[in-house]
Amino acid sequence: MAVISRPSGKVFALKDNKSLFPYLLLAPGLLWLFMFFILPIANLAQMSTKTNSGETGQFEQTYRFANFFDSFMDASGQFARSFLYATLATLIALAIAYPLAYAIAFKSGKWKNVLLVLVIAPFFVSFLLRTIAWKQILGEEGPVTAILRTLHIISPQTTLTSSAFAVVTGLAYNFLPFMTLPIYASLERIDPRTLEASGDLYANGFTTFRKVTLPLSMPGVVAGTLLTFIPAAGDYINANILGNPNTKMLGNVIEARFFKIVDYPTAAALSFTLMAAILILVTFYIRKAGTEELV
Amino acid sequence: MKRLTRWFSKNLIRIYAGLAFIYLFIPVLYTFIYSFNDSGKTNLIWKGFTFEKWSNPCGAPDICSALGNSFLIGFTSTFVSTVLGTLIAFALGRYKFRGRSTTNLLIFLPMATPEIVLGASLLTMFINFGFNTSLLTAIIAHVMFCISFVVVTVKARIASLDPRLEQAAMDLYANEWQTFRRVTFPLVLPGVAAAALLAFSLSFDDFIITNFTAGTVNTFPKFVYVAAGRGIPAQANVIGSAMFIIAVTVVILGQVLGNKRKSKVS
Known part of the structure; x- marks a missing residue:
């Protein structure tokens, strides 16, 4: 799954077709996205300024923009936590995924494709099952706690589950393939001759990496961090299974307001705030990282 | 000793990658091992080895109907999204x-939107239009x-x-359609297959959006999530491992x- 398209190649094969044909190709898919992505977001916007009309599940349009402010103040703790956990998980995933992608791209020889399959293979075991497995692995009876206790790294009273540590571990784990694949894709595209040229110009291995490989792989790093950060910031499963009441994230609040409290307007307002915050961050990040070609 | 250090530093990246793979597969291994657990209703503590759950994967109530729904949603939405997405990709x-x-932006935005927002917005729209959430709305959302x-x-x-x-191909007098059918499409096909595989795995494993859009229809991830509260039957591990x-x-x-x-071609 390459998220970044190849900069060359694209330029010279494009047909300058004045006919309607490309639009015919686009129409069905874009219509679907319009009806089931744009239109729902518009509905969400409309819902976000409604107020409860007394009866459960009945809402009136009152253009109450204070919903945004009120819900944000109520959930500001969870909001900050979502972004903190997602940032930590993204950094951990990057630290694990970059060397992994590097090894697959440059050191795996004929095993390359098999290793790539192995990166996405855990997807096929439901992510819920794997998250629950983490709960067991980090749990009281699990090996990690036992090892850390025997080595006196943690005290006998410390537990690893139901903690922020477990939630961040779970997030980093769950989205690791989304980090690895784009980085791999951008590393794999590097022309080996540029690396040879760097060596010919007396750069040592580390300098070559720092001056050639790393900059050329930046598009993959940007795509990977986005594909990890965005779902992690909106996640509530890891916080539910691996966390405790003090590790609840924004997703937990939105979910509870939708299904338990049946307060759609503030849930919608919070969803909107989350989406806006993410889009602003993403725009800044892409500007800063200097890659426009993201799709 | 010196040789050992040299080997170590030369293979550092491979060792690191190996550790990363171990990290990736520990939970998978755990799920697999516990599919042989001779457990009762909950599957948290090891009680002994048995093949019983593998010989009777549908033994837990509702698990196989949930799995069936997941396959139905997965195959349908994979087919539709692969066709629609491939057409857009060609354009x-x-x-x-x-x-x-604008098209590029419209393609990028759903990926940059957290699942909970996608699910919440779809549910809001279905409620506004008085549309009952069901298998159909789940498929719509997955596509x-x-x-x-x-x-x-x-x-x-x-x-x-x-x-x-x-x-x-054009130089050899193939017209545009022949070029597409005999050259371009066969070359693009592996990409389409990879896309379909990705779509199926995303759909099959989705919980958040399904939870918002499938109404009372049960899917395998929904089954696991609900069961997580009162203890997951080992059959879920069997199905995950399988x-x-x-x-x-x-x-x-x-x-x-x-x-x-x-290798035959070359």
């Missing part, structure tokens, strides 16, 4: 047209979030094609067959 990869950047991933995957494949191959084994076998078989065909 983007092969033609210049007005509205290109929506799979399209972007299909477009991106197929587009990357189209962009990596050598344009000289198509030029050669899916893993089947998927890996299919992909590796495809790889081996593909390699064989490639």
Whole structure:
């Protein structure tokens, strides 16, 4: 799954077709996205300024923009936590995924494709099952706690589950393939001759990496961090299974307001705030990282 | 000792990658091991080895109907999203047209939106229109979030094609349609297959959006999530492990067959 398209190649094969044909190709898919992505977001916007009309599940349009402010103040703790956990998980995933992608791209020889399959293979075991497995692995009876206790790294009273540590571990784990694949894709595209040229110009291995490989792989790093950060910031499963009441994230609040409290307007307002915050961050990040070609 | 250090530093990156793979597979291994657990209702503590759950994977109530729904949603939405996404990818990869950047943005946005927002917005719309959430609304939602991933995957494949191959076909008097059918499409097909595989795995494993859009329809992830509260039957581990084994076998078989065909051609 390459998220970044190849900069060359694209330029010279494009047909300058004045006919309607490309639009015919686009129409069905874009219509679907319009009806089931744009239109729902518009509905969400409309819902976000409604107020409860007394009866459960009945809402009136009152253009109450204070919903945004009120819900944000109520959930500001969870909001900050979502972004903190997602940032930590993204950094951990990057630290694990970059060397992994590097090894697959440059050191795996004929095993390359098999290793790539192995990166996405855990997807096929439901992510819920794997998250629950983490709960067991980090749990009281699990090996990690036992090892850390025997080595006196943690005290006998410390537990690893139901903690922020477990939630961040779970997030980093769950989205690791989304980090690895784009980085791999951008590393794999590097022309080996540029690396040879760097060596010919007396750069040592580390300098070559720092001056050639790393900059050329930046598009993959940007795509990977986005594909990890965005779902992690909106996640509530890891916080539910691996966390405790003090590790609840924004997703937990939105979910509870939708299904338990049946307060759609503030849930919608919070969803909107989350989406806006993410889009602003993403725009800044892409500007800063200097890659426009993201799709 | 010196040789050992040298070997170590030379293979540092491989060792690191090995550790990363161990990290990736520990939970998978755990799920697999506990599928043999002779457990009762909950499957948290090891009680002894048994094949019983593997011989009776549908033994837990509702598990197989939930699995059936997951397959139904997965196959339908994979098919629809692969067709729609591939068409878009061809338009983007092969033609210049007005509205290109808007199209690119529309493809990118669903991927940049957290699942909970996608699910919440769809549910809001279905409620506003008085549409009951069911299997159909779940499929609609899954197609929506799979399209972007299909477009991106197929587009990357189209962009990596050598344009000289198509030029050669044209030089040999193939018309545009023949070139597409005999040259372009077969070359893009592996990308389409990869996209379909990705779409299916995203759909099959989705919980958040399904939870918002499937109403009372149960899927395998929903079953696991609900069961997590009162203890997951070991049959869930059996199904998870079996899916893993089947998927890996299919992909590796495809790889081996593909390699064989490639070596025959060359």
